[in-house]
Amino acid sequence: MDISPIDGALFRRAMASFASGVTVVTTFTEDGTVAGLTASAFSSLSLDPPLVLVCPALTSRTLPHILARRQFAIHILADGQSGLATTFARSGADLSGIGWTRSLLGNPLLEGAACIIECSLWANHDGGDHAILVGQVQAIDLPEPAAGTLLYHRGALTDLPAPALGADR
Numbered sequence: 001m002d003i004s005p006i007d008g009a010l011f012r013r014a015m016a017s018f019a020s021g022v023t024v025v026t027t028f029t030e031d032g033t034v035a036g037l038t039a040s041a042f043s044s045l046s047l048d049p050p051l052v053l054v055c056p057a058l059t060s061r062t063l064p065h066i067l068a069r070r071q072f073a074i075h076i077l078a079d080g081q082s083g084l085a086t087t088f089a090r091s092g093a094d095l096s097g098i099g100w101t102r103s104l105l106g107n108p109l110l111e112g113a114a115c116i117i118e119c120s121l122w123a124n125h126d127g128g129d130h131a132i133l134v135g136q137v138q139a140i141d142l143p144e145p146a147a148g149t150l151l152y153h154r155g156a157l158t159d160l161p162a163p164a165l166g167a168d169r
Contacts, residue, residue, distance in 0.1 A: 019153035022081075024088045025054055026100070026108045027065050027072040034100060034108040037062040038089040040152045041130065042074065050137035051122055055130045061091055063131055070121040071105065072135065075113035079148030079159035084110065086157075105138055114147040115140065 026036040041055035054074060056063045066072045077085055087093050099111040105118050119135025126132070148161040 016154045019151050019158075022077045022085045022150045022152050022157065023054065024075045024077060024084055024110060024113075025056065025062065025066070025072050026075065026110065027062065027069050028106075028108060029065050030068065034095050034098065035062040035065045036088045036095070036108075036110075038085050042076075045134060049122075052117060052119065052135050052137060054133050054135065055127055056133065057130050059091075059129075066121065066133065067124065071107060071138075072119055072121070072133075073103065073107040073109055074117045074119065074135070075110050076115040076117070077150040078112055078114040079150055079161055081112060081150050082157040082159075085150060085152075103139070109141070112147075113141075114149050115142050 020040040021042065023039050023042045024036050025039055026034055029035050037056050037060050039054050039056055043053050045051040045053050052074065056066075075084075084098070087095070087098065100108045101111075103109050103118060107118050109116055109118075117135075117137055118139040118141075120138055121133060122136040123134040124131055125134070146162050148159055151158045151160050
């Protein structure tokens, strides 16, 4: 059996078959401005201690700021927040019109997210053309009632509304 290298375009199409949530990861730059990136490569990792992972591209302008500050916030985007996902996906995007507040832990928090997870950097691993950042969860903001979620599937952003109140969970 001849095993040939995987074509990058084929790999990308195959991975697009897996629907995932959409996150925006934020931190501050050294001069105090907000830096951030959109990531669909996000997952829970451990309950004890509580760890998550997020995988930004090595070319991300935000990655050096996360590594320098060693803390960041992960925003699980709500339905209707595709504009935020698109804005933070563009390198060098103008973030001046984005609504945010500073958390008690010192992270920039975006308004309206379905959930916000604040982390300190636990570990940084090589992941090919991406970094694998492991964050130790320091705080969680999970608004009630629960919001819907923004999904990424087959190259498109799609809203997944929250279940109706009273629906079995």
